[in-house]
Amino acid sequence: MTAGKPERLSALDAGFLQAEDSDRHTSLAIGAVAVLEGPAPDVESFASTIDVRVRQLPRCTQVLRTHPFDTSAPEWVHDDAFEVRHHVRHTAAAAPGDDAALYCVVAEVMERRLDRDRPLWECWLVDGLADGRWALVVKVHHSVADGIAASTMFSALCDGASIVEYPPHESDHPSDGARHDGLPTMNPLSWLTGAWNVSLATARSAWRVSSGAAQIATRILSPQSQAMAGPLTAMRRYGAASVSLADVKSICHRFDVTVNDVALAAITDAFREAMVRRDEPTRSDSLRTLVPVSVRRPDELHLPDNRVSVMLPLLPVDIADPLERLRAVHNRMTQSKASGQSRAGSLAVAASNLLPFALTAWTVRLLTRLPQRGVATVATNVPGPRTRVTVMGRAVQSLLPIPPIALNLRIGIAITSYADELTFGVIGDFDATVSPEELANGIREGVERLVSVTKACRRSRRAGNQLLLLIS
Template sequence: MEHLSTLDASFLQAEDSDPHVSLAVGGVSILAGPMPDYREVESALADRAHAIPRCTQKLHTHTFDLGAPGWVDDPHFDVGHHLHHVALPNPGDDAELFGMVASIMERRLDRDRPLWECWTIEGLSDDRWALLVKIHHCIADGIATAEMLAKLSDDGAGDTFATSIRAGREPKGDSLLGLLRPRLNPIDWMGDIWRATLAATSAAEHAVVGAVELTVRVLDATADSSLNGPIATMRRYSAARVDLTVMRRVCRDFGVTLNDVALAAITSGYRTMLLDRGEVPGPHALRTLIPVSMRSADALDVADNRVSAMLPLLPVDEPDPIRQLEIVHARLEEAKGSGQREGGSAVFAAAGNIPFALTAWTIRLLTRLPQNSVAALATNVPGPRGRRRMLGREVLEILPVPPIALHLRTGIAMLSYADRFYFGVTADYDSAPDVDALTRGIEDGVWRLAELGSLRGGTASVAIP
């Protein structure tokens, strides 16, 4: 049996702690029409699902959490339990599609079966249809989920932007044994041991400092806005669409990264939302959970979670767009250098050495407690570099769908696909009826930076991750 890691299982325990939460992630592929016959769709998806192990495996859990849950083949697997078909009411535009996506995603997956569903959605305007794939977060993080979804397409996995992320570019760290290469001179052996020891000590200190900093951020209950609070069961969904070439031009004009531009646009969108609500955005109103991939390039298709986190404050109190971008860039650089990324990863690695029952009960207890320090989630998922096809139809767009939990009333997932960049926003139905204003604010934020960059005549260049 293949067991879940402590991080994988934490998504199950977080879901257990709140009956209003469904911790499934989703991806909506919008395709050119006409939609194929449903029996053709069902047959093709069934064949492709059988080639993905997690699609035919279910959870095996232990009484009182005496052992980590594991993946076992489902002897009664029936793809009919996982494939569904719905049609949108007229006129079939974004409002109807987004409402359907929210309704599907808010319902929990059945833990007695493999933890995924696939919904075909017909009736979109302009001769289009959609495919929504829903996967529990305990199976995979954003990158691994994107790789799984890609395997359902006609082209297979293919090339993605994931190879450009930091973890994917970094060489594997040398182990102590790896550093002790065959030497003729014993003095060289001692030198290798000394260098390896110093490197290990430095890395450990960096991780400890980062873990402490993350803990302080989580315990610092200074968030003061309507973005944080209890959530109900119903959801809303919306999406923002931006040209990737425009974002890259902003990167060049201001000498920042693509992630900086995206988070600055998110900052602008939240500021607009809060002002429209009659709130004065404070400097501590938008501490944001930013998952950071720890996945190496040779593990892109491994179905599990390999992420850490950073918790920067986004400058929602700053009205000037350029200044917002500068602050976002500076704070992300500070967070990267502080060891938060390494610290979060080290915490979960250490938790793997503790008896599973203790970690499971602890996570359930902690996730039941109201947290008032973090107000939003912003996760960036690298998508396919080139255009994809599904059942012979072109995939026009891919919209990411994040979950929300832990008193976060909104969550944003970003995904790059070919020449477009998408922001998918999931929100609590009751406390965030203005989710469309947030996505419009994000789009406006990117365009304002593009216009200001053109006026500024920026010439700085930067390697886009």
Template sequence: MSHLSTLDAGFLQAEDADRHVSLAIGGLAVIQGPTPDYDAVLSSLAGRIRGCPRFGQRLLLHPLDLGAPEWVDDPDFDLGRHIRRTALPRPGDDHELFGLIADLMSRRLDRDRPLWEIWVIEGLAEGKWAILTKLHHCMADGIAATHVLAGLSDSGISESFATDLHPSGPESASAAQGGSGRNPLSPVVMMGGLWKASTAATAGFARVAQGAAEIAAGLLRPGTSSLNGPIGDLRRYSGARVSRADIDQVCRKFDVTINDVALAAITESYRTMLIRRGERPRPDSLRTLVPVSVRSTRALSKTDNRVSLMLPYLPVHQADPIQRLRMVHSRLKQTKAGGQTQAGNLFMSITNLIPFPLTAWAFRLLMRLPQRGVVTVATNVPGPRQPMEIMGRRVVGLYPVPPIAMQLRTAVAMLSYADDFFFGVLADYDVVADADQLARGIEVAIARLVEISKGRRKPRRRGALTLVV
């Protein structure tokens, strides 16, 4: 048996706190046809699913949260209950496909069975078909879920962009010993090392304290956007796709990261949406939860959650796209330096040492309080570097599907796959009618940055405003 961590169990408690919420995460693989026979798909996926023991396990819950939930083997496991088949009216376009995804993701997974589903979707235009992989968030974070999806491909789990992650670790022996060829046991070197260690520890504690204070302030300070509030039963979903080469072009020109460019594009699209909704974009309009992976490359195959968080304000008030990009870059850099990620990671580590009933009851209480400080979620998941094939058919698109919960009415997930970068937008059906416009706005924003980076558009001044033409 394997116990859930405090973070894993927290996703169950967040779902319990709101009957309208389904905390499943998804990955949508669009595949070049023809569609295989369903029995052949079932047989092929069955062999690959056996490689992940968690797929055959269900949750064992303890009364009154007296113990952490545990993964146990399901004696009644039936693959046919988890691999489903559906179809769009032919020829199904992206709008119909995304509508089906929204409907499937809005339904809660049955906790009496293993917490996953795979949907084989037929009837797409141009002879394509699709596979939706749906996992409960208590089972895996975005990186782990993408790793599982890649494991369903013909070649199995190959090289991933997740290998670019560089989790912090202890200094090398040579660095710890001064790295200058001096005797590490000499009194001078030992005293100098102790002084440096003491100084570093003091600075580290101060940074974590600052990060913890910033997280608390971000959660407690009320926001001003209609994108925060109660969530209904239904969802809207849309996807966007851009070239990694285009994003790399912007990165080289402005010395920023891929994540900076993606978040700047998301910021512009939210700005456009707020204006369209009659709201004035303000500096504090879009405090965003940005999950940060603390997963090492050695733990990519672990089906669990290993994330911390940052809570930056995305600059929706800034009209100029270049200034907006630079502000996103500087704010993320400042937030990382401020210790929010370290504070979040330390908090989760400490809660794992506390008896589970205490943390469970505290989490359940917190989840039921109205959360008005954070407005949306933007998460970046590294995907496979090489194109995948499933049953000899090429995967031509790979869209992430994030959940929404805790009064966050929209969420955007990003996923890098081969030569492209994919966005998935999930939104509350009743409150956010423009999920597709939000996705299209992301594509437009990146196209604008690419044009500027190539010198095809130059900023010019008109009065006190800087315009891009």
């Protein structure tokens, strides 16, 4: 393979490298676990298959080239010494090979940093699982891809053409009322009206962006102490919970909310229950959460890079009633989308690409070394394949996401859909106040509570309808 023109990392891509450098206990990789039907393939045939498939993904055979004193952004260049066996690893889960044993393997894999002298990914074959199953653990550095790009990369490792479902992109841009679907009007009055409307829309957009930027800065730099936040150690724990996607959609339909609203409400429930068990105060400002927002256009899904912004809502752990909590989450996410936070984040990233790289690199290094206490956790939602897929002829039974943690965020939660399931992957620092296993169980129970509320509302509605029929 011939080397192509080097591609520079964006300021955001490079920022993940600098954030990792700011803390020796941080490993800024994201990942996924595919649990498959047996039997497991032998290591040599597995490595050969992976070798063929990753060569279709340029980033998997490219290595970072940096420049002294940050005179220019790092670049992706072809690795002439690429050898797939540097990246394909083999391990076994401890007996009895249950979920807990698999989660221990995942935690150990994610603890270690990827070697920057080689392409920034690994693929682990994990055998020894109960019922003849095996697992595939894929790990890629966050500088290579965000969640959606990584999901697209995972689909390339599957047999055939896997269909990956992505939600419609929600624009944060207000409508400017201008005409875009025909020839310009010849009416001068329309020109003036159009110019006035565009000016108003631009002013409103600028106000939203500036307001959103102020909110992000205030909330990240807030001295508010978060009980869940704290310094990282070198060890991790992992847990996961899967729920019925049909159940989640039934909640969405009944209460006019989104899948993401239901997921965040269940996460809120899990944190609230954990805090109550520990006699910690559940205040309205106890759980500031970083929620990444994709800003990819549909034609950019395949591009290996990061195209995300952020929102920073407060999850309502102070609300005890599950339905009220769900509605509060929905309202807060709606307000966050309207506030201009995600648009401000996108513009900040775009502007940073116009500055000298040395300035942005030094700034990011300084900011990532500050003691962040304003945000407690991160929760990210990445859609997966809508239909069941196979790897080397073996059916993927379940797909578990793995988020990163850094910058005093000791708990990270990723949500992904696969076929008829919605799965929550929780990674945490080993010394975090709440364990990932406890949160995963709490999330599952939180969804069950919302399902019970949904069924109760339907029964009540049916009873009301029957009463009306009897009266009439």
